[in-house]
Amino acid sequence: MPDTAAYSETEEKIFLAALEEFSRNGRQGARLQDIADRAGINKALIHYYFRSKDRLYNDVFTFVIRRYFLQMGETIRPGDSFETTLRDFVDRYIDLLDENPALPFFILRDIAEGAPMMSEKVGEVLLPHAGNIPHRFTESCERAARDGEIRPIDSVQTLITVMGACIYFFAGYPVLSAAIPRLKRQRRRFLRERKQHIVDIVYYGLKPRPEESE
Amino acid sequence: MPDTAAYSETEEKIFLAALEEFSRNGRQGARLQDIADRAGINKALIHYYFRSKDRLYNDVFTFVIRRYFLQMGETIRPGDSFETTLRDFVDRYIDLLDENPALPFFILRDIAEGAPMMSEKVGEVLLPHAGNIPHRFTESCERAARDGEIRPIDSVQTLITVMGACIYFFAGYPVLSAAIPRLKRQRRRFLRERKQHIVDIVYYGLKPRPEESE
DNA sequence: GTCTATATCTCGATAGAC
C-alpha cells in the first residue's frame, strides 16, 4: 500500500482510486467520475485537491515510480557474489511486481506513448536517488567475470534478459493464464518456482551439468 | 509493411495511419483527427470507409494479430533438436518485433485493458491456424529432456523466460536506450548479438564451461 | 471542505454540397 501519509483522508481516497482507475484504463481512458465514485466522494473535490486530471495523473505516476526505483535500488549490495546479486535482484523484483499488479501496465502504457513520464523520472529519480540500478547490476556482473565466477558475457544483455524474464510473467499474464490454466490456479506456487527457474537457467543454463556439487 | 492489397489507396493510407496512432496512444487515446492528418485525408473519409472508430480499431487489431500468430507459427519444426528450435524461435521472434516496432505496444496495451481483443483472437486465430505455438514449444522442450539433450526443466517456465527475454528489449527500449546509449547508436549490431546472447545464456548459462567442444 | 448546477470543450459521428 502506498505511504500517502502526507495526504488528508479525502486526498488519500482520491489518490488510491485514481491509481486504480489510471492503471486499468490509462491516462486518457480513466474517467474523473469513475475515480470519484470509487473514492466515494464528489467529482468537484478532485479539482479542489488536485487542480486538474493531468496534475492528478502526474502526482500518481511520480509517487508510484519513485517508490519503484527506491525499492529496486535496495536490492544490490556491492560485496556479494554475482550469484547472490542475481538471486536477490530476481527475488525482490518479482515480489515487487507481485505486490503491485498495476505497476507493469502503468509503466508500459507510458512507454507506448513515447515514455514522456518515464524519461522525466529516470533523470529526476533513478539516477540521483536509486544509485543507478542498471549500472550497479552490470558492474557486479563484470567484476564477477574478471574474478572467474562467470563467463565474460555482455552484462547489458544479461540485465535485459533477467528483467524481461521477470516482468513478462506479469505483463503477459492475461494471455498466458488463458492458455495455461495452472498460472491462475497455482499462482503463488508458480511464482515461487519462477524465481528459482530464472536464477537457475540464467546461471546454469539448460545443458546437463557434468557433476552436481551444490 | 502490412499486406493491405485488398484495400484501395485511400483505405490503406487510413489503415497505416491508424496502426501508428493506435499503437502510440491506445484505443481511447488515439484521435480520428490525428489519424486523418497522418494519412493526409479528410476525417469524414474514415467514417466513409470504416464506419466507426471501434470498427477501425477492430480491423487494425485483427490484421496485426493474425499476421503475428501466423508468422510465429512457422518457427517450430517438429523434428529439430531443442537447440535448433530455440535458435529459430528467438531469431524469428526478434526479427518480427524489429520489423513491427508497434507490435509489442499494441499487444501490451490491449493486455493492460484486460486483454479484450487478445483473448478473442487467441481462440479465433492462434489455436486453429498457428498450431498453438506455446504448446509446440513446450512439447519440443519436454521431448529434448526425455532424450537427455537438456535438463528436465519446467518447459512453461522456459517459454516465459525466452519470450520475456526477446520482447523486453523492444518494450523497454525507450527507457533502456535513455540509460544505455549504445542501444540506439548500434541498434542493428546489438540486436544481432541479442539473439546469440539469449540462446547462449538460456542453453549454456553463465557458469564457465568445463570444456569447449562446439 | 463538500455539494449542486452549469459552463466549456473535445471528439466521434452525420448531413449534405460538390
Place this chain on the structure above:
DNA sequence: GTCTATCGAGATATAGAC
C-alpha cells in the same frame, strides 16, 4: 469519393450555495 459544416454526447472544469 471527398470535402465543409455542424450536431450531440460525454467529459473536464468552474461558479457559487451551504
